[in-house]
Amino acid sequence: xxxxxxxxxxxxxxxxxxxxxxxxxxxxxxxxxxxxxxxxxxxxxxxxxxxxxxxxxxxxxxxxxxxxxxxxxxxxxxxxxxxxxxxxxxxxxxxxxxxxxxxxxxxxxxxxxxxx
Amino acid sequence: xxxxxxxxxxxxxxxxxxxxxxxxxxxxxxxxxxxxxxxxxxxxxxxxxxxxxxxxxxxxxxxxxxxxxxxxxxxxxxxxxxxxxxxxxxxxxxxxxxxxxxxxxxxxxxxxx
Numbered sequence: 001x002x003x004x005x006x007x008x009x010x011x012x013x014x015x016x017x018x019x020x021x022x023x024x025x026x027x028x029x030x031x032x033x034x035x036x037x038x039x040x041x042x043x044x045x046x047x048x049x050x051x052x053x054x055x056x057x058x059x060x061x062x063x064x065x066x067x068x069x070x071x072x073x074x075x076x077x078x079x080x081x082x083x084x085x086x087x088x089x090x091x092x093x094x095x096x097x098x099x100x101x102x103x104x105x106x107x108x109x110x111x112x113x114x115x116x
Numbered sequence: 117x118x119x120x121x122x123x124x125x126x127x128x129x130x131x132x133x134x135x136x137x138x139x140x141x142x143x144x145x146x147x148x149x150x151x152x153x154x155x156x157x158x159x160x161x162x163x164x165x166x167x168x169x170x171x172x173x174x175x176x177x178x179x180x181x182x183x184x185x186x187x188x189x190x191x192x193x194x195x196x197x198x199x200x201x202x203x204x205x206x207x208x209x210x211x212x213x214x215x216x217x218x219x220x221x222x223x224x225x226x227x228x229x
Contacts, residue, residue, distance in 0.1 A: 035219075040125070042204065042221035043159065090158060104149060104161035105206075105217065 006108035013081045013115045021076040023091030031094045032074035036087040081115045118143050120207045122220030135192040137223035139205035146208050148188045154201040
């Protein structure tokens with residue numbers, strides 16, 4: 001049972017390039033999340049998806065787009081990367097839909113992204 | 117919006133000493149979760165507290181939820197090197213809009229042997 005799988009694990013981009021971070025979960029969870037983690041800032045929510053076909057903005061959505069491709073997969077896209085987007089990106093999933101956070105969030109291993 | 121403050125940001129202890137991290141919310145929480153992140157790793161769920169005044173224990177870890185459901189604490193007795201990492205609280209306020217779980221910035225536990 002793989003849980004939450006993120007690809008790639010590491011990536012270096014140049015300013016202005018675009019890329020998509022992939023996330024897939026095999027736990028049949030309804031909700032999926034994208035966070036970024038920066039030193040001293042904790043985990044900040046970028047976007048989330050309460051269920052297949054829905055997405056909503058979190059605390060820091062600017063410069064990002066997301067796609068909930070199906071129940072398993074939730075991707076994060078940087079259209080024009082900026083140095084301020086250098087961070088560690090975590091995808092997470094949880095068992096219940098939006099409006100109830102009574103189940104734990106399961107995190108992937110993260111993508112370490114550097115933008116030069 | 118909802119804010120969750122966590123203190124201290126860093127805590128250095130000698131192995132065998134106790135450790136406590138505190139979490140305070142600007143709003144009343146429906147529940148609070150605690151996560152641990154090892155260096156270079158990802159956050160891993162530890163526990164959830166739901167009831168006012170609730171206390172839960174996991175071996176050397178004791179978790180408390182305040183009577184007003186606006187604060188929480190994690191206490192580790194007799195720390196070991198395996199306890200090294202960052203401990204995050206994450207609060208959920210029902211009706212809090214699109215933010216869902218709000219994470220504190222974490223407390224980094226550094227243990228000196």
